[in-house]
Amino acid sequence: MRALFCLLVLAAAPFAQPSAEKSKLARLLPDPAAFSGKAAGPAHFYLSNLYEYIDGGAEAYHQYGLAGMTHLDFRARDTDVTVDIYDLGDPLRAFGIYAAERAPDYHFLDIGAEGYGSDQILNFLQGNYYVKLSAFNDQGPAAALLESVARAVSAKIGGGRSLPQAVAWFPARGLVARSQKYVVESPMGHDFLAPAATALYRSGQQETTLVVSIAATPLDAAARVARLRAHFQSSGKVAPVAGLPVEAWRGTNSFEGDIIFFASGRYALLVAHPPEDSGTFLKDLVSCAK
Helix, strand or coil, X not given: CHHHHHHHHHHHCCCCCCHHHHXXXXXXXXXXXXXXXXXXXXXXXXXXXXXXXXXCCHHHHHHCCCCEEEEEEEEECCEEEEEEEEECCCHHHHHHHHHHHCCCCCXXXXXXXXXXXCCCEEEEEECCEEEEEEEECCCCCCHHHHHHHHHHHHHHHCCCCCCCCCCCCCCCCCECCCCCEEECCCHHHCXXXXXXXXXEEEECCEEEEEEEEECCXXXXXXXXXXXXXXXXXXXXXXXXXXXXXXXXXXXXXXXXEEEEEEXXXXXXXXEECCCCCCHHHHHHHHHHCC
16 A cells, blocks of 8 residues: 555656756766766766656655755766765655665765765765765776766865764674664654664674654654554563663564663663673663663
């Protein structure tokens, strides 16, 4: 039903982007001549019709509030280069889609707020923009060319290059570097927890997911915890967790496993697959979330 709704929305929406958005994105594209290259054709612009370019992947960009996207192909000597620039209209939403596609073990680069790359791709985040570059030739790696193109686009975007975060107080102990994400739809499968920041933690062989559901008020955060209690009462079991300065609960069912959750200020916090000795981690979390 949801897929049908999305198709109806796309069919009803106009495919043309506002002229101002088109012009703004066009100014960010690199000049192929600067790389001894020539454009393969005019730049393309997408918004509601993004599915025509990335069939099956467009919905995620729309979930994060896509304002517009431009695409350019050019050939620089013996290398075919593709430039895709996504405008999410907000640095945090741009971070959300960027972080959804990165992994902690990628090769990261000092480009924009953060970037990563290989011999044939280079993606980076800067301001409201998620930039994705790719290159292909028959001669070997194209990493140097990709980096030059990326730095040209970065210079055109300009502005600050800090990495936005939904929350800045994740406990440091055991945090997996660059595992933070920003989720705008159904964190842990629950619509009422959105939006949320998430991160991975490791203790020995145990991997734990921390979800910080960002509510508007402390009352809203408490209501989210109450809904989680009701969910586990109907789908499995729930019991209080002792030894913490807040009212906390442990919920368990057959498909979500073991989750400890509680409210602190305007946050509802979930610890999925908690470490065996979870006391220290939970106390760190309560201290940080005040």
